[in-house]
Amino acid sequence: MDRIPVIDLFAGPGGLGEGFSSLRDSAGNRIFQIIMSVEKDELAHKTLRLRAYYRALFDKHGRIPKAYLSFIANPSDENYETLVNFDEKCWDRACKEALCMELNEGDDALVDEARIRLANYQAPTGDWVLIGGPPCQAYSLVGRARRTREKAKLQADTKQTLYKCYLSFIRKLQPSIFVMENVRGLLSAQLHGEGVFGLIWQDMEDAGYVIKSLVVEDPKTSDDYVVQAENYGVPQARHRVILLGVRSDLGLDTETLVESPQVSLGEVLAGIPPIRSGFSMRNKGWSDMNWKQYINGAIDKILATPEGEPLRECLMAVKSSRPPKVITKNKVVDACNIYASWYRGSLGGSKVLPNHESRTHLASDLDRYLFCSAYAKVYGTPARLYDFPDYLLPAHENIKGIRAGKEVDFDDRFRTQLFDKPSTTITSHIAKDGHYYIHPDPHQCRSLTVREAARLQTFPDDYFFAGNRTSQYGQVGNAVPVLLAHHIAGIVAKSLDANSVVRDPRASS
Structure with a gap:
């Protein structure tokens, strides 16, 4: 299989992964293949697993099976059983791909699992991509404003350090490129008196990565890493920090997102x-x-x-x-x-x-x-x-x-x-x-x-x-807009010399 493997952490319902999975080449083949996604919330994981099943079914049958359409039209227990029994091999593949597990700082069990999967996948070029973003509640500007009287509690919040779980994958598995998304409050958040954004930047640089902006070619300030989704075809004024990390030894070129007219x-x-x-x-x-x-x-x-x-x-x-x-x-x-x-x-x-x-x-x-x-x-x-x-x-x-x-x-x-x-x-x-x-x-x-x-x-x-x-x-x-993720995937694919075709959502079916 010639697809570029992807590992998705803190996946939620899978918006970022869906954007990468939706990117195809000129022949209609997928560019990226999610080989592992991790989400701790049981209900979000059910969504994530069902979408992994959908992709497996679509790839195998070339269409959406009637069993899937019947279930999403009427999500009864009976229709669910019919759907999961429709193709046992595809369902087993989805269950192996989407894991309902929690990432914890200092626990490398999932890092080891990812290492095994990457070795078994044997991507032709050796390239692979890490995507995702740690939970953002502790970085939220509104959340911090409401908890100013609970400073000690905020500093002890484990969500503040979950990016270190993401960092473990980067340090120990060395993806060719990573995409990390978080709220804008990350830029001004403090942890033990230090700026969180600066800590993350230094950690990534020490791990051997150059941090690129998706907005400007030569970023000067932290705000240059904020992506305003409404400028890229997403019908929503969503402003998020998105870091594009490129492994220093690969010398890969990256581009920035191309603006498009706003959509209401x-x-x-x-x-x-x-x-x-x-x-x-x-x-x-x-x-x-x-x-x-x-x-x-x-x-x-x-x-x-x-x-x-x-x-x-x-x-x-x-x-x-x-x-x-x-x-x-x-x-x-x-x-x-x-x-x-x-x-x-x-x-x-x-x-x-x-x-x-x-x-x-x-x-x-x-x-x-x-x-x-x-x-x-x-x-x-x-x-x-x-x-x-x-x-x-x-x-x-x-x-x-x-x-x-x-x-x-x-x-x-x-x-x-x-x-x-x-x-x-x-x-x-x-x-x-x-x-x-x-x-x-x-x-x-x-x-x-x-x-x-x-x-x-x-x-x-x-x-x-x-x-x-x-x-x-x-x-x-909590999700990343799928269309925005699709455009980011196009940038990543081009950096890795993949023959991708970024879709124009305005095009006729």
Whole structure:
């Protein structure tokens, strides 16, 4: 097999690995082969393993088997058993590829396993690539701001040193190239009084690597390693540190990412069927049966306020329209989309659309979502708490400041995403509530679904996220955008003299 082997650490649901796996040569053959991926979270690992199985099946059969389509359309236990029994050899291969294990500093068991796999794979050129990134919570700017009173706890956080697990693979196995991704907060994070970015830089340099930027040819500052995903075709304003490490003795040349026109949320959500929100079980007296009645009452309350009056035309249109359905088995209504070939290309004529179900919301939050989405539609900008009618202000500590006209933190706690712009960063916080990810269509009055978030992360529509919905949201939020990873893979392949063809997601299927 002539594919370049890849080892993926801290893999999550596999966004970075999917980007590398999706790169092909002019004959349609894969350039890279993931030979080992490691993820400790059981549910994210199920997603990772299922995708490894998908790739094995696709490579063997040249198409997506009906058993896979049936499962992602209806992920029942029965359909799962049918799928895993469809091809035992491919399933066994996927189970060996995707490991549900934890990386720990000082434990080299997985390094030894990787060494064995690399030796058995016998890549023709001897080149191989390491990808991944350590968990980023300890580096998060927001996380650090909220834990300033727990400095000792932060310094002792093992997540601060998990990059050393990644470093062990680099030092002991010497990949030709590595790709390491992390949050922007990494650039200013401190560990025992020293800058984390500087520590990592020195460690990598001592291991025999030159750290390249994917943004500029001659980086001068740490900010030159920040990749702003919206500048490279990703419909999301996601800014992350991505380090491209090249082994010094190989003398490999690297290129930078090529900018492309920005893509909006509306352009990539086109074709997804409209669905309305559901009621949380905590809403006494309200159910999906009288959803329209509740929304009409919420509209009347908003219109009775000075803040609501400018929204009258928009809200009356919602009131006079038939509400969207609550759909549990979804299909795309139209595959025509600016990125149709990217999202739907492997699905052929199938209209299956997995992971597209609305979460349930508290009734009081439906009022806020309705106001926020109507406000964004009328004014073309998200509402902030200062713009809310008083009765819609949540019972938060900083509301006293809002009422007093003072500046407060997180005044955009309820935020509508806009149709005509890239979304804000999809983060793991989307798993906790949908307040920061309100759908821009007032008729639907809800937060984004897992599938919509996945499209903003540029996962293909045949990518199924396992586990409960909370886990699915978390997996999507923690991932690297697949399209961005695909472009990075193209740079890596060219450095290694592989004949790759980087896909244009705007191309027709």
